Amino acid sequence: MTGKSEGLFRVSPQFAIAAVFFAAACSNSGGGGSTTAPPPPPPSSGPTWTPGVFEAASQFEDRCQVVRTGVDIEGNTFPDMAGSTLEENFWLRSWTNETYLWNDEVTDQDPANFSSRVAYFDVLKTEELTPSGEEKDDFHFSQPTEEYLATRNSAPSATYGARLIAFSTAPPRDFRILYTEPNSPASTVVMGLPNFVRGARILEVDGVDLVNAPTQTEVDMINAGLFPESAGETHTFMVQDPGAASPRMITLMSVDLASKPVNRMRTINTATGPVGYMLLNTFSPFATEKEIADAISALRADGVNDLILDLRYNGGGLLNVAAQLGFQIAGAARTNGRVFENLRFNADAGGVNPVTGETDNSVPFYSTGLGFSVANGTPLQSLDLPRVFVLSTDSTCSASEAVVNGLRGIDVEVILIGSTTCGKPFGFYPTDNCGETYFSIQFQGINDKGFGDYTDGFKPANSSAVFPISVPGCAVADDLETELGDETEAMLAAALQFRANGTCPTPPPSPKPGSFAKTSEGLKTPIDIMPTRDVYATNRDMTLPE
DSSP states (O other): OOOTTSTTSOOSOOOOOOOOOOOOOOOOOGGGOOOOOOOOOOOOOSOOOOTTOOOOGGGTTTEESSOOOSBOTTSOBOOOEEOOHHHHHHHHHHHHHHHOTTGGGSOOOOGGGOSOHHHHHHTSSOOOBOTTSOBSOOOOEEEEHHHHHHHHTTOOEEEOSEEEEEEESSSSOEEEEEEEOTTSTTTOEETTEESSOTTOEEEEETTEETTTOOSHHHHHHHHHHHSOSSTTOEEEEEEEOTTOSSOEEEEEEOEEEOOOSEEEEEEEEETTEEEEEEEEOOBOSTTHHHHHHHHHHHHHHTTOSEEEEEOTTOOEEEHHHHHHHHHHHHOHHHHTTOEEEEEEOOGGGTTSOTTTOOSOOEEEOOOBOOSSSSOTTOBOOOOOOSEEEEEEOTTOOTHHHHHHHHHHTTTOEEEEEESOOOOOOEEBOOEEETTEEEEOOOEEEEOTTSOOOOTTOEEETTOOOSSSEEESEEEOOOOTTSOTTOTTSHHHHHHHHHHHHSOOOOOOOSOOOOOOOSSTTOSOOSSSOOOOOOTTTTEEEOOOOO
């Protein structure tokens, strides 16, 4: 989703300050007297809104209510100049009109009516629905640039190394462990068990009842324990492990940790040859490029003849790294001269990328490093496979779906095991202005066969869902009772079964409700508790290294 901090981060020319004209005082000597000219009018209070008339976004770019000074964490000098919230809003309005994919579906509203730039940005989107009745643009958000850059650069943050899922954020609350990070406090084994076991339900935090706590004070205590603000904090948890007769108490100390994109990787020996398994949880940050390349090299060395790619929690990230993975799966012979994804922009763009000005808007199957964390031009190894098994849920989104669509576009067989993907064939170039980075849909991804219409996602063939695009495979519910990568875990077991004999287990009932909120600020809500969600949750990011 997001052209994250890329070389594309700054895309418009700097604003040239316009002169402000004042009426000149004049004198009059007639009759031997003099008169004093009227005082000059006050300086202009800023641009004014004319419905349907849009000045160039470059006229308002970097005109900031609060001016940053110095450099960001990547060493780039802040381009900010003195301005106002009104000018920031006018920039958003013009930038949206120039680059937003559905710019003709945005209601033009007066920027002066909004005292907050984020509040104004929130209305600069389409309100249309997909054929199934879902929001057409459910991916529109922003976040402070400082936070965005920290995430993109894998800056460690205070954590225990566990991702949560909330099936209910209101009493009776139901918070469980989705997975843990390798070599983290959460995954440390104590008395034969990891501190946090996949599927464990959190019952108490620092002695406070997470399930039923009714007061804001108690909720604040729970949030403070679940989401530590700094490394070195110690908190206690009562957890109920799957299948356990009674709960247990654990104590964890937070550490500064960056999530690993490749969370797990192994080779599974079967009667028909070795099978690779890789749990890939994001295509960002920049470290992803090397982690994927290292994993593919290891699997190639093991001689795997199939790959089970676990994208069930992968919301996307760097589209160019997804294109590299496509090459590393399919190999040179299948990808040579083919396109991983073509970018389609709004009708006003006339075939020109409205963000970069480029006319070649194709993304190839990259066969070399791009400089994120693998040196530019370094040849990448590949598995040369004619098919791939993809494990999916509704959290499989954006750049992850691009892998499915891109491989299908060159006739690599994709077998989908799990549930319907999120349905986001769209992406953006994350753009900073005045300390806020905006993620606004700017293109649709189309594969080599010209297909990109999967706004209701991809589904396994035996799923009963009506609107998604059907892909060979099996509908299987996410198994929170078994560790990821275990051959008995439901999705992985189904992939191995389908590989062995082409059959599926009995389709599951409808999955449980509950997932991460699709908002940029969905961390902690009053009275209810919300797990953290990072910027890459539903992301197709066009960033390239500078």
